[in-house]
Amino acid sequence: MTSAQLEIQLIAALVAVACAIPGTFLVLRKMAMISDAISHAILPGIVLGFFITQDLNSPLLILLAAITGVVTVMLVEFIQKTGLVKEDTAIGLVFPALFSIGVILIAKNANDVHLDIDAVLLGELAFAPFDRLLVGGSDVGPKSLWVIGSILLITITLLLLFFKELKLSTFDKGLATTLGFSPLLIHYALMTVSSVTVVGAFDAVGAVLVVALIIAPAATAYLLTDDLKKMLVLSCFFGIFAAFAGYWLANILDASIAGSMTTVLGFVFLLVYLFAPKQGVFSVFFKERQQRKEVSLLVFLLHLQNHQESNERHVNHLREHINWQKVQAKTVLDLAKKNNLVQISENIVSLTDKGQEFTDEALRYITTNKETAIEELKDRYFLFRG
Amino acid sequence: MHTSSKIPAIQIDDLTVAYNYKPVLWDIDLVVPEGVLMAIVGPNGAGKSTLIKAILGIIKPIAGSVEVFGKPYKKQVDKVAYVPQKGSVDWDFPTVALDVVMMGTYGSLGWIKRPGQKEKKRALEALEKVGMLEFKSRQISQLSGGQQQRIFLARALVQNAEIYLMDEPFQGVDATTEKAIINILKELRKQGKTLIVVHHDLQTVPEYFDWVTFLNVKGIASGPVKDIFNDDNLTKTYGINYKVAVNQT
Numbered sequence: 066m067t068s069a070q071l072e073i074q075l076i077a078a079l080v081a082v083a084c085a086i087p088g089t090f091l092v093l094r095k096m097a098m099i100s101d102a103i104s105h106a107i108l109p110g111i112v113l114g115f116f117i118t119q120d121l122n123s124p125l126l127i128l129l130a131a132i133t134g135v136v137t138v139m140l141v142e143f144i145q146k147t148g149l150v151k152e153d154t155a156i157g158l159v160f161p162a163l164f165s166i167g168v169i170l171i172a173k174n175a176n177d178v179h180l181d182i183d184a185v186l187l188g189e190l191a192f193a194p195f196d197r198l199l200v201g202g203s204d205v206g207p208k209s210l211w212v213i214g215s216i217l218l219i220t221i222t223l224l225l226l227f228f229k230e231l232k233l234s235t236f237d238k239g240l241a242t243t244l245g246f247s248p249l250l251i252h253y254a255l256m257t258v259s260s261v262t263v264v265g266a267f268d269a270v271g272a273v274l275v276v277a278l279i280i281a282p283a284a285t286a287y288l289l290t291d292d293l294k295k296m297l298v299l300s301c302f303f304g305i306f307a308a309f310a311g312y313w314l315a316n317i318l319d320a321s322i323a324g325s326m327t328t329v330l331g332f333v334f335l336l337v338y339l340f341a342p343k344q345g346v347f348s349v350f351f352k353e354r355q356q357r358k359e360v361s362l363l364v365f366l367l368h369l370q371n372h373q374e375s376n377e378r379h380v381n382h383l384r385e386h387i388n389w390q391k392v393q394a395k396t397v398l399d400l401a402k403k404n405n406l407v408q409i410s411e412n413i414v415s416l417t418d419k420g421q422e423f424t425d426e427a428l429r430y431i432t433t434n435k436e437t438a439i440e441e442l443k444d445r446y447f448l449f450r451g
Numbered sequence: 452m453h454t455s456s457k458i459p460a461i462q463i464d465d466l467t468v469a470y471n472y473k474p475v476l477w478d479i480d481l482v483v484p485e486g487v488l489m490a491i492v493g494p495n496g497a498g499k500s501t502l503i504k505a506i507l508g509i510i511k512p513i514a515g516s517v518e519v520f521g522k523p524y525k526k527q528v529d530k531v532a533y534v535p536q537k538g539s540v541d542w543d544f545p546t547v548a549l550d551v552v553m554m555g556t557y558g559s560l561g562w563i564k565r566p567g568q569k570e571k572k573r574a575l576e577a578l579e580k581v582g583m584l585e586f587k588s589r590q591i592s593q594l595s596g597g598q599q600q601r602i603f604l605a606r607a608l609v610q611n612a613e614i615y616l617m618d619e620p621f622q623g624v625d626a627t628t629e630k631a632i633i634n635i636l637k638e639l640r641k642q643g644k645t646l647i648v649v650h651h652d653l654q655t656v657p658e659y660f661d662w663v664t665f666l667n668v669k670g671i672a673s674g675p676v677k678d679i680f681n682d683d684n685l686t687k688t689y690g691i692n693y694k695v696a697v698n699q700t
């Protein structure tokens with residue numbers, strides 16, 4: 066690996082983490098669309114800043130553009146507060162207007178601005194290593210590495226200091242207010258950090274893809290955990306993974322790095338969405354099937370316990386006596402047999418001692434409304450689950 | 452009871468609150484003495500929740516003032532705990548019951564400082580008190596409505612406040628939970644705390660509370676249950692059909 070390759074990956078990883086942290090809170094606040102608005106609306110800020118500074122990595126430019134981002138949020142909120150339109154409509158009104166002003170500014174000055182629309186939309190991560198930061202004549206690394214590194218450092222510091230406040234005001238604005246933490250202040254602090262991050266990441270990944278870096282890692286992590294801290298860590302992990310995997314994918318396909326990163330993120334989201342252990346599509350499907358089968362089993366066992374007469378317990382009659390439409394009688398019978406809950410002699414089914422015990426206990430839980438305890442009961446009695 | 456103490460727990464003067472410039476509470480005057488267990492009663496839309504939110508500064512009134520132990524609420528933040536009417540939080544937030552209860556300690560911690568073992572211990576004690584200890588690691592959306600209500604009560608308990616404001620804590624809870632909650636409230640009152648509870652079940656008012664405020668857009672009456680909980684005030688608050696209201700609950 067050349068040092069340029071290494072630098073690109075490092076920048077990509079830092080960008081990803083810097084986006085994932087505010088992204089987690091934006092997703093939890095159901096404000097994902099706001100990041101889209103910010104990322105487009107900062108364009109005029111960037112262009113104007115570029116006229117003044119002639120340097121995409123200048124702190125002044127970042128500040129100007131970030132202010133445009135916060136102003137966008139305020140505009141959206143203002144329009145929304147009039148009560149005439151909903152939030153998404155307000156977002157849709159504000160950002161195309163600002164974005165198109167930016168595009169016109171670039172087009173009008175195409176000759177003296179080294180900015181083109183492609184770069185604005187998709188970024189130019191591959192060129193990042195060429196723009197070096199020189200301190201006292203010596204080369205200390207790519208400028209964008211320093212820019213995004215500083216932004217990330219600030220983000221992490223703020224996160225560590227104000228984690229509690231952020232969490233509370235995101236979860237329960239009312240309590241945050243009554244406890245004397247100002248949710249409004251925290252809201253605008255988050256918007257400022259998001260705007261600064263978007264501007265810092267803009268150069269590398271562009272206006273469209275930065276949104277994916279903000280939202281996708283957090284949305285993926287959200288499927289995997291009930292713990293905010295873990296969600297943050299997972300978001301960052303997915304971001305970093307996408308940075309490295311995306312870089313090499315781009316290398317192989319000879320494609321845009323930022324585009325490949327986004328593709329990886331999309332793919333990871335899909336995988337998690339399908340296979341997440343608790344909320345994934347497949348596990349939900351299998352769990353439901355298992356539940357259905359085990360409920361039928363319980364119904365079956367209760368039926369056996371209630372009826373001593375052998376015609377009620379004849380294998381061939383089971384179908385008529387219990388509602389088996391959804392689950393085949395045979396699978397339930399097999400499950401009961403495998404777990405040694407029933408025995409069959411001459412086609413008459415009866416409970417074993419173990420089956421008797423299990424059914425008694427389950428019945429007690431059902432009548433006392435403690436159905437959740439049955440799960441634990443199953444763990445104790447079942448050798449095989451449904 | 453400490454009803455004789457000079458500074459009332461809450462004093463409200465000429466309070467008018469509006470949503471989008473449309474007043475929903477008109478010119479409320481209310482004095483809540485320290486140490487009472489008070490019910491706020493009134494029909495749906497009477498402004499009960501609004502009154503509580505105005506006391507807490509969640510909504511800015513367009514006129515009038517609220518004082519908590521003689522000072523503006525902003526200076527007394529740590530003296531007041533609030534149990535919201537259900538549904539005001541994000542139930543899918545990645546957090547578990549214990550964590551939610553710990554949030555009640557954030558006020559005493561102030562900015563930046565993080566909760567530690569001491570806070571965790573207090574949260575666990577509160578969970579124990581409301582009988583929810585075994586659910587401490589549950590994600591909150593996976594709790595039943597009554598269990599969620601208990602979690603929010605526990606959260607208010609760890610705030611260790613002087614005044615508790617509760618917006619319909621008995622909504623949707625079973626009889627056992629209701630008894631458990633009211634016992635906790637009575638115990639708090641014994642410790643000298645002031646409790647203000649929005650309550651819909653008129654039949655249980657005399658049994659649960661010693662103080663009552665009738666509210667319907669305007670303040671109708673406020674005082675000891677034994678003196679003012681009568682047909683006259685009920686009719687003024689609920690209109691001629693208040694008996695229907697009683698029978699419905």
Ligand SMILES: Nc1ncnc2c1ncn2[C@@H]1O[C@H](COP(=O)(O)OP(=O)(O)OP(=O)(O)O)[C@@H](O)[C@H]1O
Pocket residue numbers: 470471475493494495496497498499500501502536
């Ligand atoms: N956010 C809001 N915006 C506009 N109007 C509101 C808002 N919240 C409440 N209102 C109105 O204010 C009035 C008082 O509402 P409030 O929630 O205080 O009633 P309540 O007495 O608590 O009723 P309930 O018994 O149903 O809880 C109602 O007419 C309601 O429609």
Ligand SMILES: [Mg+2]
Pocket residue numbers: 499500501536618
């Ligand atoms: Mg209400």
